[in-house]
Amino acid sequence: MIKGTVSRRCISLALAFAVFVTVVDGAFAQTTLKIGVSTEPASIDPQYSTTGATQLASQQIFDTIIGRDKNLRMVPALALSWKEVDSLTWELKLRPGVKFHDGKAFGADDIVFSIKRIPRVPDSPSSYKRNVAAIKDAVAVDNLTVRLLLKTPSPQLPIDLTFIYVLPSTTPVEATQDDFNKGKYVNGTGPFKFVEWVRGDRLVLDKNPNYWGMKSYYDRVIFRPITNDPSRVAALLAGDVDIIDQVSPVDQERLRKDSRFTLLSKPAATMMYIHMDSNRDKSPFVTDKDGKPLDKNPLKDPKVREALSLSINRQALVERVLSGAAEPAGQFVPEGMVGYAPDLLPDPYDVEKSKRLLAEAGYPDGFSLTLHAPNDRYLNDEQVAQTIGQFFARIGLNVKVQALPYSVFSTAATKLEYSIFLMGFGNTTGDAARGMTAVLATYNPDAGLGANNRGRYSNPAFDKLIVAAAASSDDDKREALLQEAARIAFAKDHAIIPLYYQTTTWALKKGLTYEARMDEYTLANYVRPVK
Amino acid sequence: MIIFIVRRFFQSIVLILAMSLLVFLGVYAIGNPADVLISPEASEAERADIIRHFGLDKPLYAQYGLFLANAAKGDLGRSFKYNEPALGLIIERMPATLEIAFTALFLTILIGIPLGLLCGLKPDATWSKMIMGFSAFGFSVPSFWLGLMMVMVFSVFLGWLPASGRGQTMNLFGIPFSFLTFDGLKHMLLPAINLACFKLSLVIRLTRAGAQEVVRSDYIKYAKAKGLRPARVIFVHMLKNILLPIVTVLGLEFGRTIAFATVTETVFAWPGMGKLLIDSIGVLDRPVIVAYLMMIVVMFIVINLIVDLVYTALDPRVRLEERQ
Numbered sequence: 075m076i077k078g079t080v081s082r083r084c085i086s087l088a089l090a091f092a093v094f095v096t097v098v099d100g101a102f103a104q105t106t107l108k109i110g111v112s113t114e115p116a117s118i119d120p121q122y123s124t125t126g127a128t129q130l131a132s133q134q135i136f137d138t139i140i141g142r143d144k145n146l147r148m149v150p151a152l153a154l155s156w157k158e159v160d161s162l163t164w165e166l167k168l169r170p171g172v173k174f175h176d177g178k179a180f181g182a183d184d185i186v187f188s189i190k191r192i193p194r195v196p197d198s199p200s201s202y203k204r205n206v207a208a209i210k211d212a213v214a215v216d217n218l219t220v221r222l223l224l225k226t227p228s229p230q231l232p233i234d235l236t237f238i239y240v241l242p243s244t245t246p247v248e249a250t251q252d253d254f255n256k257g258k259y260v261n262g263t264g265p266f267k268f269v270e271w272v273r274g275d276r277l278v279l280d281k282n283p284n285y286w287g288m289k290s291y292y293d294r295v296i297f298r299p300i301t302n303d304p305s306r307v308a309a310l311l312a313g314d315v316d317i318i319d320q321v322s323p324v325d326q327e328r329l330r331k332d333s334r335f336t337l338l339s340k341p342a343a344t345m346m347y348i349h350m351d352s353n354r355d356k357s358p359f360v361t362d363k364d365g366k367p368l369d370k371n372p373l374k375d376p377k378v379r380e381a382l383s384l385s386i387n388r389q390a391l392v393e394r395v396l397s398g399a400a401e402p403a404g405q406f407v408p409e410g411m412v413g414y415a416p417d418l419l420p421d422p423y424d425v426e427k428s429k430r431l432l433a434e435a436g437y438p439d440g441f442s443l444t445l446h447a448p449n450d451r452y453l454n455d456e457q458v459a460q461t462i463g464q465f466f467a468r469i470g471l472n473v474k475v476q477a478l479p480y481s482v483f484s485t486a487a488t489k490l491e492y493s494i495f496l497m498g499f500g501n502t503t504g505d506a507a508r509g510m511t512a513v514l515a516t517y518n519p520d521a522g523l524g525a526n527n528r529g530r531y532s533n534p535a536f537d538k539l540i541v542a543a544a545a546s547s548d549d550d551k552r553e554a555l556l557q558e559a560a561r562i563a564f565a566k567d568h569a570i571i572p573l574y575y576q577t578t579t580w581a582l583k584k585g586l587t588y589e590a591r592m593d594e595y596t597l598a599n600y601v602r603p604v605k
Numbered sequence: 606m607i608i609f610i611v612r613r614f615f616q617s618i619v620l621i622l623a624m625s626l627l628v629f630l631g632v633y634a635i636g637n638p639a640d641v642l643i644s645p646e647a648s649e650a651e652r653a654d655i656i657r658h659f660g661l662d663k664p665l666y667a668q669y670g671l672f673l674a675n676a677a678k679g680d681l682g683r684s685f686k687y688n689e690p691a692l693g694l695i696i697e698r699m700p701a702t703l704e705i706a707f708t709a710l711f712l713t714i715l716i717g718i719p720l721g722l723l724c725g726l727k728p729d730a731t732w733s734k735m736i737m738g739f740s741a742f743g744f745s746v747p748s749f750w751l752g753l754m755m756v757m758v759f760s761v762f763l764g765w766l767p768a769s770g771r772g773q774t775m776n777l778f779g780i781p782f783s784f785l786t787f788d789g790l791k792h793m794l795l796p797a798i799n800l801a802c803f804k805l806s807l808v809i810r811l812t813r814a815g816a817q818e819v820v821r822s823d824y825i826k827y828a829k830a831k832g833l834r835p836a837r838v839i840f841v842h843m844l845k846n847i848l849l850p851i852v853t854v855l856g857l858e859f860g861r862t863i864a865f866a867t868v869t870e871t872v873f874a875w876p877g878m879g880k881l882l883i884d885s886i887g888v889l890d891r892p893v894i895v896a897y898l899m900m901i902v903v904m905f906i907v908i909n910l911i912v913d914l915v916y917t918a919l920d921p922r923v924r925l926e927e928r929q
Binding site for chain 2: 197201251255276302306311482484
């Protein structure tokens, strides 16, 4: 009997304790937002890595010199205005009254320090050096004015400044990645203060009540990296998180039908396209129908390239293979970005014309191709490649599709081992210049052109327009030049076959809303309850 | 005994070296880390700089030589992606993996052996056949699917347990552990069960087979005839003889669980080493891959050593090699 009393007392004590803990916990609860994200930062140092995954963390804690709105157009951030004083000098006027998280006042010294620190950040595989490459020196004229002295004229400098995160000038030179990752010296002007980062598990941030911009609604935000798509959705369904990003099309269907959740979509910066070897006479994966090499590479003929483009039913591709999570593309950037030409529509689906063009080019019976693609990098990349292969087969070609892991695929594609392949490009700058320069300009590594031009397309008229656009400081003239270049590359030469722009989708608990962004970032201070 | 251990030690060095060479060659064959890691927007000068810094411009044998020289000093390289010591990254995430691996082992032994014994001693009972059926399910179902199903049932529908993550941790000797908090235990349960499933099925079957075989042997009949209590017959006399194959399998399985808990860790977003491995492979972060696999080799060697020592404890007829 004594045994029974003791155990019963133990149970009631335990229960009382559990209740106490829950009540106490509830009484002091801050409002917390839990976000399930598909990626993880490589470091908390905002000047370490340009990858989107790392910038996601940097965006919450730090500000950039110039900001970007949800359509990636430039807006004032720590710099209120910026103007070109002469071809080698720019002047920035800074925002007054801004404080770092530790209370230090923000001023021109911090901008100068941040710009000078970037080339000294050691060992980053994707550093910000190119964003400050044109800057020879930065000078603080007074506390709210900075002058940037350039090595070469750089009309596009503001775009580079949207990637420079500002650290206080008191950050020690010997601060290591490890220091940052543990929270030492993590001192920014952004909407959140750093609390804790456990790699692979959580990034915990607290609200910065003195933020100059959109203040966070929540006291605390926890980012949980859940890279596996179904797991991320499960976490949302189970209520472990309040919002998730990168919802795959299959999950979108399911969540759309669930009234507990809202879906928000936005076209993203990634454009998927087919890149073709339009340069070499003999291409490794293009043969005649018997497998024997051809004398002349059909992909060199713009008519053949156009035929291939017309054979693809982009609408069906988007609806069936991507469950509507994309928009057909006819050029490098979607509507809303700088350099978009309204007259360049996606090629129509026209099998008759396609076959006719092939016959005109001298291939009435078609030929054989192997289409390569990554299988773990882009949304449904392997399925898209197989569908494209089917479309090509319908106009009389023999097609084999080879999908491989991105790590293998990208190395081989860069070494020009493929003839025709599926690829994507992220238009992170909000305009067409970067993409067209990297993918379509004549390959010239010394000039920094054509770094991604794996088909070695080359058109001097196109190059001239691109170079002129880069040197122009008149925004309207620049946009006109980019549009003209796009017309040459797409309407005339069919240099690459643009397929679609991926859309990004967020799923949130009903009652919450978020301003969806083209750069796919989840900025926690923009998540708020629906009024 | 000492000679045995020393000899093992030298065999291990050869194994570890062979493994490091294999991984170096393997990663080199897959692709160039430079292409995957370096941002496509980097200028040629920048690329060349980074390649030079990571030592990727040297010929392969020079890179390997440099690696060996540093390894002798205990430095297994710095991660290309995170710019932190590779070994440090792995050790940082080890406690999380060890937690669920040990819990899985614990569950396996606690549940598997008694159930297996019961099934072996009473093979014709209905519940015995049902348990065997479930065990077949346990090792044929892919752990990825099983994990997601568990999440759907226990987290989404029933809401009893969290869907992913590690939960609250408490520090013991400066290392964060989940099993010390109630919240952590809740988070740990599903991944541990997911890891245990395969082992559990194996152990149940092995124990059952062992039990059925041993129960027919002469010394058991003699013990029963002599009038020993059934409990003593089973747990003192039978169990030791059944345990030999189980110990081998558990040793191997345990090593494999720690090394490759990747799938479970991905499904449950559990911040362990397996997840680090698969992420590193994806970006060809060679220093981390090499460091990880070398560490795994060491671990397997240690586990095998322990298994061999346990053998002698269980069965005095088994002698360690040199005592002949």
